[in-house]
Amino acid sequence: MFDSKPHSQYSQHMNKIYLDYNATAPIRPEVIEIMTSAMKSAHNASSVHYAGRAGRRYVEDAREVIAKLTNLPAAQIIFNSGATEGNNTTLRYFAKQYPNEQILISAIEHPSVIEAIPNTAIIPVTPSGTIDLNALETLLKDNKTSLVSTMLVNNETGIIQPIKAISDLVHKHGALLHVDGVQAAGRVAIDAPAMGIDFLTLSAHKLGGPQGVGALCLGLCGITPTLLHGGGQEKSARAGTENVAGIAGFGKAADLAMTEIEHYQSRLTALREHLESTLKQSKHVKIYGQSAPRVANTTLLSLPGLSSETLLMNFDLEGIAISNGSACSSGKVEPSHVLKAMNEPKITASGALRISMGWDTKPEDIETFLTAWNKIYTRMESKILAD
Ligand code: PLP
Numbered sequence: 001m002f003d004s005k006p007h008s009q010y011s012q013h014m015n016k017i018y019l020d021y022n023a024t025a026p027i028r029p030e031v032i033e034i035m036t037s038a039m040k041s042a043h044n045a046s047s048v049h050y051a052g053r054a055g056r057r058y059v060e061d062a063r064e065v066i067a068k069l070t071n072l073p074a075a076q077i078i079f080n081s082g083a084t085e086g087n088n089t090t091l092r093y094f095a096k097q098y099p100n101e102q103i104l105i106s107a108i109e110h111p112s113v114i115e116a117i118p119n120t121a122i123i124p125v126t127p128s129g130t131i132d133l134n135a136l137e138t139l140l141k142d143n144k145t146s147l148v149s150t151m152l153v154n155n156e157t158g159i160i161q162p163i164k165a166i167s168d169l170v171h172k173h174g175a176l177l178h179v180d181g182v183q184a185a186g187r188v189a190i191d192a193p194a195m196g197i198d199f200l201t202l203s204a205h206k207l208g209g210p211q212g213v214g215a216l217c218l219g220l221c222g223i224t225p226t227l228l229h230g231g232g233q234e235k236s237a238r239a240g241t242e243n244v245a246g247i248a249g250f251g252k253a254a255d256l257a258m259t260e261i262e263h264y265q266s267r268l269t270a271l272r273e274h275l276e277s278t279l280k281q282s283k284h285v286k287i288y289g290q291s292a293p294r295v296a297n298t299t300l301l302s303l304p305g306l307s308s309e310t311l312l313m314n315f316d317l318e319g320i321a322i323s324n325g326s327a328c329s330s331g332k333v334e335p336s337h338v339l340k341a342m343n344e345p346k347i348t349a350s351g352a353l354r355i356s357m358g359w360d361t362k363p364e365d366i367e368t369f370l371t372a373w374n375k376i377y378t379r380m381e382s383k384i385l386a387d
Contacts, residue, residue: 016319017365021206021297021358022155022183023323028208028256028359031249034058035210038245045242046233055244062251069254070181070200070217071191078224078237079247082214083182084112085227086201089216089238090178091116091149093225098146104139105149106131107341108156110180113149114337123150127343128292129159131166140173148177152184156338156354157289158298160188167196176221182206182214186257187264187295192219199225204246208359209253213246260359268296268357275299275355275366282377284384286348288339297357302339303377305385306351311376315353318372323354347385 018026043055059079067074080086087110094103095117105113106123114120121139124132131150139145148170153160163179170177176198181190186207192200198221203214216238218224230239257264276299279285288300303311308324315322324336335349355369 016321017368018321019355019357019361019365019369020321020323021361022158022354022356024205024211025208025358026360027205027210027249028253030256031209031252034252035245035249038248043244045244046231055242058244058248058251059242062247062254065251065255065258066202066215066217069185069190069258070202071193072200072217072219075235076218076220078216078218078234079242079250080214080216080234080238081212081243082205083110083180083201083203086203086214086216087112087149087178087180088116089227090199090201090225091120091147092227094147094176100144101146102139102143103147103149104136104145104175106151106161108154108338109149109151110155110182113151113180120149123148125341129154129157129289129338129342130292131161133162133165133169136166137169137173140169140175145170145173145175148175149180150177151180151182152190153181153187153295154338155183156336156352157292157300157342158183158294158356159289160184160293160295163195163197167198171196176223183295183298186254186261187297189261192217198223204250204253207253207257210246210249213243213250215250257359264359265296268361271357271361271363271366272296272299274363275370278370279373282373283381288342288344288352297361299355301353301355302344302348303351303353303380303384304348306380306383308350308352311351311353311380314376314379315372318375320369320372322369323356324352 038058042051044052045055045059063074063077066077103120104123105120107125123136126132150161150166152163167177178199179197180201182203185202198219200217205211224237226237228239233239276287286302312324335346339349
């Protein structure tokens with residue numbers, strides 16, 4: 001039977017340091033508050049009675065916030081179950097509607113884009129981690145293209161892509177642009193019309209909201225990609241009873257992130273500068289993306305010759321949650337496809353570690369991380385392969 005009592009492993013992480021915000025951010029207390037209040041009543045937002053109308057209010061208030069976050073009209077925001085759904089909805093819709101036209105995705109996309117449809121053509125990135133605009137233009141010239149999908153901020157490196165330059169090229173060649181904005185929301189300003197974005201995918205749990213809720217935001221091209229059919233929810237663009245509490249939590253998290261964005265950027269930039277300048281004192285550390293624009297919260301580094309799995313386990317034993325850049329498939333750990341696309345040799349890519357901070361990261365957390373780093377680095381230094 002499901003044990004409903006909080007499990008010590010799942011409840012308070014005493015003396016633990018969480019630096020894996022790009023995987024998921026801790027939920028914000030204000031978000032828990034609004035979700036708790038929304039969950040206390042039965043709210044089917046489609047019901048006409050008083051309880052349904054109260055549910056509708058939560059949903060429409062959140063829609064206004066996401067509209068403000070993206071600078072789009074509220075009517076263009078469709079709530080769904082998160083970014084995997086938003087990405088699949090858009091790519092599958094275009095693959096079905098335009099079977100004779102190609103779909104381009106960048107080489108550094110999240111698996112929810114890469115695996116959404118077969119037969120995509122891949123746009124390479126430069127060694128500095130940004131999309132190769134010349135290669136994109138050649139691909140657009142070579143074949144009629146219906147859709148191009150590129151992320152705004154990469155989840156592994158934190159590198160910000162030149163979306164306006166990409167959308168100019170895409171539109172010049174008569175295609176539309178889908179942008180996975182998951183790792184950008186709340187970290188950099190998103191002005192979808194000014195950036196020329198036609199479809200924008202968002203997810204609540206990377207910015208302090210709940211898991212399992214997100215939005216597909218429509219630009220002004222007039223197309224509504226649809227995946228799920230059934231009830232008429234979300235103006236028939238996404239069937240299924242609205243996740244009222246989740247949507248309310250998403251709205252609250254986005255509202256807080258928007259209000260705090262400048263403070264967030266300056267606070268985390270200072271923390272990251274301290275983190276990276278200290279890390280660079282250890283020999284052979286490579287930090288990625290330093291020559292490209294990056295969001296303030298992410299550091300991706302590597303130690304050549306070491307395995308990120310071993311490093312992660314060492315940090316976990318110290319009570320520190322960080323991530324690697326690798327994906328595990330069929331029991332075999334492969335170096336990250338993102339670093340591979342940046343031409344990074346396997347020897348360095350295999351020892352990649354990602355540290356990602358967020359709304360609740362404090363200077364003491366970075367000091368604790370650096371103390372653990374020194375201990376682990378000293379222990380493993382002899383195994384590092386110098387160039
Ligand atoms: N896109 C990016 C860039 C991500 O980082 C993630 C989450 O890891 C997703 C999409 C998938 O988001 P969700 O968990 O909402 O399905």
